[in-house]
Amino acid sequence: MNNSRIYAARYLLPINTAPIEDAVLQVAHGRIVAVGRRQELLRQTSGLPCTDFGDAILLPPLVNAHTHLELTDFPQWAKDAELPTSRSDFVDWILNLIRIKRGLAPGQMAISLRHGLQQLLRCGTGAVADILSQPELLPEYAGSPLLGRIDMELIGRGLVAHQPVMARAAHWLQQERVGQLAHGLSPHAPYTVSQELLSEISDYAQRKAASMAMHIAESVEEVELLHQGSGPLADRLYTRVGWPPPEPVGGAIDYLQRSDALRPSSLLVHGVQLTADEIRRIAVAGASVVLCPRSNRQLSVGRAPVEALVCQGVNLCLGTDSLASNSSLSLWDEMGAALELYAPVLSAVDLLRMATMGGARALGLSGEMGCLTAGSGAHFQVVRPDKLPAMADLAPFLCQGERGREVAHLYLQGVDVLKDATP
Numbered sequence: 001m002n003n004s005r006i007y008a009a010r011y012l013l014p015i016n017t018a019p020i021e022d023a024v025l026q027v028a029h030g031r032i033v034a035v036g037r038r039q040e041l042l043r044q045t046s047g048l049p050c051t052d053f054g055d056a057i058l059l060p061p062l063v064n065a066h067t068h069l070e071l072t073d074f075p076q077w078a079k080d081a082e083l084p085t086s087r088s089d090f091v092d093w094i095l096n097l098i099r100i101k102r103g104l105a106p107g108q109m110a111i112s113l114r115h116g117l118q119q120l121l122r123c124g125t126g127a128v129a130d131i132l133s134q135p136e137l138l139p140e141y142a143g144s145p146l147l148g149r150i151d152m153e154l155i156g157r158g159l160v161a162h163q164p165v166m167a168r169a170a171h172w173l174q175q176e177r178v179g180q181l182a183h184g185l186s187p188h189a190p191y192t193v194s195q196e197l198l199s200e201i202s203d204y205a206q207r208k209a210a211s212m213a214m215h216i217a218e219s220v221e222e223v224e225l226l227h228q229g230s231g232p233l234a235d236r237l238y239t240r241v242g243w244p245p246p247e248p249v250g251g252a253i254d255y256l257q258r259s260d261a262l263r264p265s266s267l268l269v270h271g272v273q274l275t276a277d278e279i280r281r282i283a284v285a286g287a288s289v290v291l292c293p294r295s296n297r298q299l300s301v302g303r304a305p306v307e308a309l310v311c312q313g314v315n316l317c318l319g320t321d322s323l324a325s326n327s328s329l330s331l332w333d334e335m336g337a338a339l340e341l342y343a344p345v346l347s348a349v350d351l352l353r354m355a356t357m358g359g360a361r362a363l364g365l366s367g368e369m370g371c372l373t374a375g376s377g378a379h380f381q382v383v384r385p386d387k388l389p390a391m392a393d394l395a396p397f398l399c400q401g402e403r404g405r406e407v408a409h410l411y412l413q414g415v416d417v418l419k420d421a422t423p
């Protein structure tokens with residue numbers, strides 16, 4: 001039993017099974033060996049070194065399935081640029097984002113990315129699917145204990161754009177990974193990536209066995225552009241960046257399927273405007289959808305059709321998106337907002353599952369992270385609130401939001417990564 005240790009707490013949420021009271025978690029060599037009631041595991045764990053967290057809740061780390069950590073300092077940048085705080089619509093938001101990114105001094109985005117990595121850990125996040133637009137920032141992830149992946153943002157319309165975009169994709173996938181984070185590709189959105197370019201990216205990702213994430217069906221402006229080739233995106237974004245007028249391509253899922261980009265590993269972000277038929281096709285393909293309720297609310301793009309997504313059995317997970325459209329990177333806060341917006345279709349138990357197991361599955365981390373079960377990696381967090389609820393009330397209690405401030409420990413690969421973190 002070399003290297004074996006147990007962790008005890010009043011409550012333990014395995015997520016894949018019912019909560020356990022007076023529980024222990026046994027780990028050895030960076031893996032979970034056993035989970036159960038202290039009494040039941042007494043014989044096999046007696047004599048092992050024990051860390052007892054006392055009146056606390058032990059559960060898997062959260063998986064933030066969509067963010068752009070390089071934009072973490074966006075609120076400060078917007079303040080410095082004296083941007084109007086009220087936006088009139090989705091296209092204004094995009095144009096402001098472009099303007100602010102272009103006005104940044106060298107090094108600002110690197111600092112911002114580092115802030116994002118720190119903030120994720122502090123609120124109990126163990127894995128992330130991050131979108132990066134500046135490949136030279138890769139070294140900033142070095143030393144981060146986070147699992148998951150970094151997807152390179154790819155944008156291009158018009159045939160001249162293909163060669164440099166594909167060179168960027170190839171360069172990114174050839175780069176050696178830093179830490180535990182894999183490299184994937186993120187064709188940005190149907191309104192910023194032409195059908196032909198998406199086909200090339202999708203084909204390349206398949207040949208390289210790389211993951212893909214894409215913003216899909218986020219706004220009504222996107223739907224109008226795809227169906228009619230016109231609207232505010234064509235009038236204001238396309239003219240601003242000098243793209244030729246768009247051709248109508250039909251719905252977002254038609255666009256994905258025509259380029260063979262709807263696959264089990266596809267991570268579809270937002271999905272607010274999806275139709276029932278499109279949701280059925282996502283379910284058949286086995287792709288995952290990342291819901292970002294607070295970003296959707298802040299940008300006033302609507303509410304995702306969770307009724308149909310749940311009914312069709314689509315794998316759902318949660319993401320914060322960036323701080324350009326959200327107020328924190330805490331998935332605890334995201335669960336709180338999701339409960340308000342999606343109840344009673346999604347319960348607190350459903351949301352906890354989405355924020356852990358759903359996210360792990362979407363990121364290809366099932367078996368490694370997402371639930372506390374024998375054989376999984378030794379990844380877990382400890383939440384220590386002022387007052388514990390009764391066991392029956394644990395899930396709603398955890399989804400009240402703000403639990404992120406009560407994360408006392410975050411263990412990744414068996415190591416408490418918050419131990420020496422600055423508050």
Ligand SMILES: [Zn+2]
Pocket residue numbers: 066067068215269321322
């Ligand atoms: Zn996003």
